[in-house]
Amino acid sequence: MTATAPAIELKGISKAFGPVQANKDISIRVMPGTIHGIIGENGAGKSTLMSILYGFYKADKGEIFIAGKKANITDSQTAIAAGIGMVFQHFKLVENFTVLENIVLGAEDSGLLRPSLARARRELQALASEYELNVDPDAVIEEVGVGMQQRVEILKALYRQADILILDEPTGVLTPAEADHLFRILENLRREGKTIILITHKLREIMEITDTVSVMRRGEMTATVKTSDTSPAELAELMVGRKVLLRVDKSPPVIGRKILEVRNLNVTDSKGVHRVKDVSFDVHAGEILGIAGVAGNGQSELLEVLGGYEKATGTILMNGAEIDLTGAQSDGQSRRANGIAHGLCCTNPIMRGFTV
Numbered sequence: 001m002t003a004t005a006p007a008i009e010l011k012g013i014s015k016a017f018g019p020v021q022a023n024k025d026i027s028i029r030v031m032p033g034t035i036h037g038i039i040g041e042n043g044a045g046k047s048t049l050m051s052i053l054y055g056f057y058k059a060d061k062g063e064i065f066i067a068g069k070k071a072n073i074t075d076s077q078t079a080i081a082a083g084i085g086m087v088f089q090h091f092k093l094v095e096n097f098t099v100l101e102n103i104v105l106g107a108e109d110s111g112l113l114r115p116s117l118a119r120a121r122r123e124l125q126a127l128a129s130e131y132e133l134n135v136d137p138d139a140v141i142e143e144v145g146v147g148m149q150q151r152v153e154i155l156k157a158l159y160r161q162a163d164i165l166i167l168d169e170p171t172g173v174l175t176p177a178e179a180d181h182l183f184r185i186l187e188n189l190r191r192e193g194k195t196i197i198l199i200t201h202k203l204r205e206i207m208e209i210t211d212t213v214s215v216m217r218r219g220e221m222t223a224t225v226k227t228s229d230t231s232p233a234e235l236a237e238l239m240v241g242r243k244v245l246l247r248v249d250k251s252p253p254v255i256g257r258k259i260l261e262v263r264n265l266n267v268t269d270s271k272g273v274h275r276v277k278d279v280s281f282d283v284h285a286g287e288i289l290g291i292a293g294v295a296g297n298g299q300s301e302l303l304e305v306l307g308g309y310e311k312a313t314g315t316i317l318m319n320g321a322e323i324d325l326t327g328a329q330s331d332g333q334s335r336r337a338n339g340i341a342h343g344l345c346c347t348n349p350i351m352r353g354f355t356v
């Protein structure tokens with residue numbers, strides 16, 4: 001290995017799922033000690049590529065080199081042994097185990113000697129303070145927030161001596177403040193010489209944190225550029241294959257009468273968890289109301305109540321007439337009679353909307 005060998009080099013990686021060519025002849029070099037972004041629209045093939053690197057899928061063709069040496073990654077254990085750690089979009093932690101237990105769990109299978117729990121605790125504390133990854137080792141996973149769960153996943157990878165960390169859409173579940181904290185952690189990791197691959201489709205994150213960015217489109221790698229040499233407009237164009245207007249000029253809305261009135265809406269799910277708490281708002285004719293929130297904060301349940309798929313308590317008035325919240329129908333038929341349609345976006349259940 002030379003000092004300039006890429007931390008990771010993929011050469012000519014191809015992978016098909018039946019008729020879908022998820023990755024087509026992809027080559028990429030990720031330099032050590034850098035944060036390398038991989039950006040692309042939904043379905044561009046980013047997760048497939050990273051799953052090949054992490055040993056979840058076997059490529060149909062192509063080669064992987066780690067620190068200049070050809071690697072034969074057949075499963076996640078060989079990926080971990082090669083120094084690769086992965087933080088998934090959906091965390092893979094054992095909910096009723098503590099932070100410390102989750103971090104050491106399975107480490108004995110990776111070829112590392114499992115130290116005593118007391119030694120593991122000391123190692124964990126050292127790692128946590130080195131990288132600003134503050135966690136409570138004794139907290140039970142199901143009782144801690146997503147920000148800490150993500151830090152546990154990162155620590156889990158570092159505990160297994162990962163030099164290369166792959167993060168798949170890590171900010172999707174975070175509040176803006178938690179995302180900023182994560183970026184500071186990533187900067188600390190880079191400063192300590194770790195190599196980071198960040199999969200995202202958020203241009204702001206790419207511009208803010210990465211050194212280099214590779215763009216994927218329809219299974220192909222369309223470009224790799226230095227972040228300081230590019231712009232959000234250029235990246236957006238590379239992602240979708242045509243010019244994209246990042247700013248839309250809108251004419252001011254003409255707001256009419258009140259159409260929908262929601263008062264003190266409460267939703268409790270089948271497990272007894274209070275998902276929507278005392279929500280009230282109005283929607284007027286000619287108005288587009290956006291509902292923002294990190295996934296899992298009740299916005300899906302709110303839209304399901306509006307669409308008639310979920311029961312709730314509280315009051316909804318449509319054109320001044322109260323609608324029934326006690327019966328939920330799987331097809332939303334009752335709401336259509338009230339003049340409400342609920343448009344489900346099938347490819348991304350988080351992106352749901354309704355029209356009045």
Ligand SMILES: Nc1ncnc2c1ncn2[C@@H]1O[C@H](COP(=O)(O)OP(=O)(O)OP(=O)(O)O)[C@@H](O)[C@H]1O
Nearest residue numbers: 017020021022040041042043044045046047048049
């Ligand atoms: N296990 C699978 N079986 C069949 N098709 C798959 C599988 N995994 C991915 N695909 C398909 O491969 C293509 C690339 O998917 P992939 O998940 O890699 O894209 P992505 O860029 O990560 O998208 P996203 O941002 O939505 O996660 C898509 O058309 C997807 O439907």
